[in-house]
Amino acid sequence: MVALLDRQVLVLNRLWQPVHICSARRAFSLLFLGHAQVVHTDEERNFFTHDIDSWLKVSIAEANGEIVHTVSRRFRVPAIIVLRIFDRLPRKEVKFTRNNVFARDGHICQYCGQHFEIRHLNLDHVIPRDKGGKTSWENVVCSCVRCNTRKANKLPAEANMFPIRAPKPPSWRPFFTRANLENGRHFHESWRYFIEPSSEHVSVSN
Ligand SMILES: [Zn+2]
Numbered sequence: 001m002v003a004l005l006d007r008q009v010l011v012l013n014r015l016w017q018p019v020h021i022c023s024a025r026r027a028f029s030l031l032f033l034g035h036a037q038v039v040h041t042d043e044e045r046n047f048f049t050h051d052i053d054s055w056l057k058v059s060i061a062e063a064n065g066e067i068v069h070t071v072s073r074r075f076r077v078p079a080i081i082v083l084r085i086f087d088r089l090p091r092k093e094v095k096f097t098r099n100n101v102f103a104r105d106g107h108i109c110q111y112c113g114q115h116f117e118i119r120h121l122n123l124d125h126v127i128p129r130d131k132g133g134k135t136s137w138e139n140v141v142c143s144c145v146r147c148n149t150r151k152a153n154k155l156p157a158e159a160n161m162f163p164i165r166a167p168k169p170p171s172w173r174p175f176f177t178r179a180n181l182e183n184g185r186h187f188h189e190s191w192r193y194f195i196e197p198s199s200e201h202v203s204v205s206n
Contacts, residue, residue, distance in 0.1 A: 011081055024068070036081040038050040098123060099118075101137075107142065110142055137168060
């Protein structure tokens with residue numbers, strides 16, 4: 001039961017945009033308070049919303065092992081909820097992490113323009129650290145091992161290697177790309193209707 005209550009639930013805002021992931025425990029508390037509704041899909045990909053009472057009926061009808069027992073009732077763990085209350089907009093800032101840099105650059109080496117799997121990618125400081133370059137969105141790019149080795153600790157002009165795109169903080173939320181969510185512990189198939197396509201499918205213009 002503890003594990004089920006820790007299951008991840010996708011949270012949509014009132015415009016049905018993904019805003020975060022919460023635990024099933026938190027989702028149930030929002031449902032009981034009437035602050036959210038369950039979003040449920042059927043086999044024909046129709047979407048239905050349920051308040052806690054109608055979700056109880058669905059839970060009984062479709063029991064398949066994902067059931068949480070309360071003192072007197074049983075509820076199926078939802079995969080998605082939609083908020084009914086006005087919520088704050090998602091945080092604009094994307095956290096600077098290795099994986100988020102890879103996601104921002106679409107797993108494309110910013111020097112040779114080729115696509116690589118994560119294990120063949122490095123982070124490269126455009127202005128090397130020993131020349132005062134910062135570890136920031138503006139100075140770090142995704143680079144393949146070969147380009148990274150070639151550039152070493154040279155300035156772009158010294159190495160004649162310039163990033164394809166000037167690095168900057170992403171304006172989107174890389175967390176909500178499919179690739180990132182699939183790396184998570186639990187990815188529910190129905191989530192994919194609400195999340196951005198993988199950045200791998202976004203073409204890059206030089
Ligand atoms: Zn490269």
